[in-house]
Amino acid sequence: MSKKAKKKNHKKHSSSQLTEKKNFHLEGIHEIFSHKDRADESSSELKDDTNIIADIINEERDKRKWRIILFASIFLSICAIAAIAGLLYFNAYNPFAEENIILNIDGPDKTKVGEEITYTIDYQNTGEVSIHNTKLIINEPHGFNLISSIPEISGHSFDLGTIEAREKGSVEITGEFLDNLETTQVLSTTIIFMPNNFNSEFSITSKFYTVLEPLPITIQPNAPPTTTVDQDTSLEFAITNNGLKPYKNFRLLLNFPPNFTVGHSSTDYFTDDNQIYWEIENIEPDQEIIIDLIGRFNSNFDYFIDQNQEQSFKISTALVNTDNENIIQEEQEFTINITAEPINLSLIANGQNITGTIDFEDNVNISISFDNKSEDTINNLSLDLIIASQPIEILDWNNLDDDYFGQLEKTDAGTKLTWNFNNVEVLESLRSGEKDNINIIIPILPLDDINYNQISSLENVTLHAFANLYYNDNPDPIKSNSVELNVNSNVQLDIEAKYYNSDGSAIGQGPIPPLAEETTSYYLTFNLSNELHELKDITIKSTLPPKVFWTDDYDVSVGQVKYTPGDRTITWSINRLPVSAKSANLTLKLDLKPSNNDVGKLMKLLEYSNLSVTDIITNDTISQTYGIITTNLESDRFGIGKGIIQESFSPFQ
Template sequence: MKRKTNEQIKEELRAIYAGHDGEIPDMTRLETREGSRLTRFLVRTILALGILSVVAWGGFFVWSRGGIGPSRPLETSSDAADGVRSGQEAFYTFRYENGGNAPIASLEATLSLPADFVLTSTNPAPTDETTLTWTIGSLARGSDGSITIGGVFRSEVPSTQTIQTLFTYRPGNFSSDFQSIETVSVNIEDSVLDATISGPEKALPGDEVAYVVNVQNTSADEATNVLVSLMAPEEFTITGAEPTTDETGTNAWTFNSLAPGELKAITVNGRYTSSAEGERSVGARVAFVNEQRMEFPQTEATTTTDVVGGDVAFGLVVNGKSSDQTVDPGDTLRASIDYANNGNETIRGLAFVLVLSGDAATLPIDWARANIGGAVRSGNTLTWDDTAVPAFKEFSPSDSGVIDLSLPIVSDLRAGTSNAVVFSLSATLDQIGAIESPRTIDASPITALVNSDFQSSAHAEYYTADGEAIGTGPLPPVVGQTTTYRVVWRVANSFHLLEGLRMTTNLPPKVAWTGKTTAEIGTVSFDETTRIVTWSVPSLPISIPGAEATFGVAVTPEESDVGAFYKLTNAIAVEAKDTFTKDQVSNGIDILTTELPEDEEAAGKGVVTK
């Protein structure tokens, strides 16, 4: 590249920097132009706002760090009693103080108590006793005060309870409210109620035994609404109690009041059944109860009795089970009594007594068809003594046997019939060996709850009972032509309330749903995807002894269907819940076809023709 001369460089610079007069300006002297007034104003404003922001934030941090005043001018604290026992009165103090540099314009305190705390005293009295609110008002700098409450925790042992006080206040130099919560946690690990239980160390099945429960209020205050419950094994049958229980059939006693130091004794008499053997625990549970009968357990006590196997061993089984069960109307209760002499002595005067009972005088048993196994029957009591079983006169060691009986349940359950059959079996004996030892030994009772007399039926029809055609198309059905039918479902029930009744079926692929439905109760629906027809009845009371639902179907036979009945529905399933027995009752119904056996007008017109 050719190097430029000095003259050439000057000419190029002149072309760039020369003015209108062709002269190059003096670059050694530069003049400054005065800026815009608006720009200067904006810059100064931004600087001023920045300084104010720094001052404001600085003041905030100084205030919050105590340079001007504390961030929480109201200071709170609390005092709680130590070793609080459930059922014993204790006191709690909530303190407040204005530790700030400005007065507090308004102050209010609201107390929050757990449900199992009984308030006995307050100092001072609350402004609003319903909400337990104290309106304290203004509070000068350095002033303080306190609220003291007394009360009784009737809480479960062990447990942790909390009492809270919400303070709402407004400092004099603020226009908004602030809040502070003071919480007291109380650990309850003991109770004022104490309990003991005593009973025999050993017992034989059938022997009368007694257990004594002692409950004492160990505090200096009255204890109210105390519940005592006996926890006994299933094989223990209570024959009496002093004092009597709250209600028949319950093992509970309620004492409205126990004075300071007062002791209450409960004596429970009973017998162990034939199935009891080995160590059995009997206990007593003590609790406070509130108005809603909610229990707050306080203490428990237990004792152990060794039940020694007796000479007579026997048991009761109903329909293969020794526990409670359900039975359907028309079914049979089959019971077996097995017995044996497990001792080394001959037993004399042995007899078995089976008492059948229920919640009504009339039992749902068909006595005309019953097999009572050779017993002597007196009403609902069956007895097997040495006249019915000669071996019972002198029942030798190692002898054994079985008594079988069957009790049919009636199908027609009428009003006033018992909802259950309770089997209560006992054995009596007069003498073991040379020792006269009259005693009665009970077996654990078995209850058979009777399900409702729920029935269902289904049929298809072309004509009504009056001969009116409700179907359409040819009859008998013809290949290539459409015939419609009505399917009728019925349910009947008169013994117990049923809930969640559902009757369902699946339509065959070539059967069409017409959409025509009726229902005296509940609703009929069809799922096009699953092709399931459902009749749903949420509740079927005994005031409605029967109900009906219908729906329409259509068929168009093909050549392959000629000479046979055409299937209209698949098998039908029916289920519902018996609200008394809690059992799920169910029925099953076979498929429906164009045979129409219940339609007299359509009889003999169900086979598909060409």
């Protein structure tokens, strides 16, 4: 074979090998890629399996979360239902409410200083739950002095212990007030307790207000309107108990000018600077105590100076508290004028030497005194008394009581009554240091004797009185002080006890005459009449005697009625009574239950009654006291004489 052919064949063989190698490489690459594709497929399948597992896990987690939420919801619902059920059960079987505990105070709205009173404090558990560790705390009023209590108080509280459901009770505290009248008196009580099945304390507070009134003790100073220096000057003080009870341990105080020297007194006194005082141990109802005092004005000051001519005094009543302090009740001021006249002339009208009041049914009592302060005898005295009644005449001069028969004369200034030395022995001469007086009594006309057309003029009627004394033919008289009296309204209280009506029909119940150990009911009527002036602050107080019982059965036309069990007092209060009302009425029923020890006796249905009113025109407090009412029934024409207690009839006797 030629070289050329060999060369050609060699090229062919090389080319074939190259092609095979290429094919081999291509197949290897394809196989590699084939394996890669299979690996990718396996990887994809693995990824898909992993995602499925993750999805399953997530789904299980969601299911578990919702199961937990569902379980928690069910558990909380069960707890809530149990709590509500427990609450409903507790409320059903332990229905405690704070408003079920009631605390009330009963006592007097008004009381007089130094007068014993009782407060009743009622407590009640109206609920179904008992309360424990109960304590009643008493915060006493500012001026209250505790005397006793029921039950006995421990410090300022009562230990009440356990108060069962529907249980009630009360405590009482008794005491008196010794405090200034303007101080507000508040009794505050607080009940502290712990309800059953509770671990916390509750408290309820109640308050009661009491207004203080002064003692019903009046003082009336009697002093000469004029005097001279270095001469004995006589003062008189009348103390009267207008109340229904005795009063103890109070003082009468006198403040006097610095130039006045106190001398002798009818009762021992104590001195404190420009004040003296007397200790009054006791004064009974309607009792009057008179204290006389003699003093004199010193001559070491210029009494011709105007401001020195009128000297002021002040007389007061006071209670004494535990700190020995004076609790002033009533004060009155009066003056004495220093004069250089040889005769002191003074006029007193119904105990007054300046102004005062007089009740319509009273008499006018005039006392004119004349005192020779000079060193000479004074002769030929003549005395005039002038009384003016304005705007109409209300004095009954026809029934004048005058031992010296003075001469009456109508003048422009009023009615003049004159006495002179020609027919009155005490006016012939008045020696040095001698003192004398003339006294008269003038009745007031009955209202029925006053012209009906003039009744309206009585609203502002006043009496004005003064005296003039002439001596030794001196044309210039010595003038007395002048006194003005305002006439109070004609208020009147009538109290009657009845068993029968006016036609004889019975309105009472029970046996009459009353029988021992049996109850008889009577009707008492209070009729308050008034025609002249408007009245305010009207109070009528009556006290029930033993064995007479308040029934709470009454009928009143105006005002409020209150019964205080502590002191067994009935109080009828009226704020205002105009003239147009003319009257007010109260009818009440009282029960009497006598005992066998009362057989053969009359019994009291009512103790003394006290009326207190303020006259708006005169601004005077009118006080009147009325007697006891008995089973004798003086105002019942069918029941009179049927009041003696009889022995009770028994069918087994």
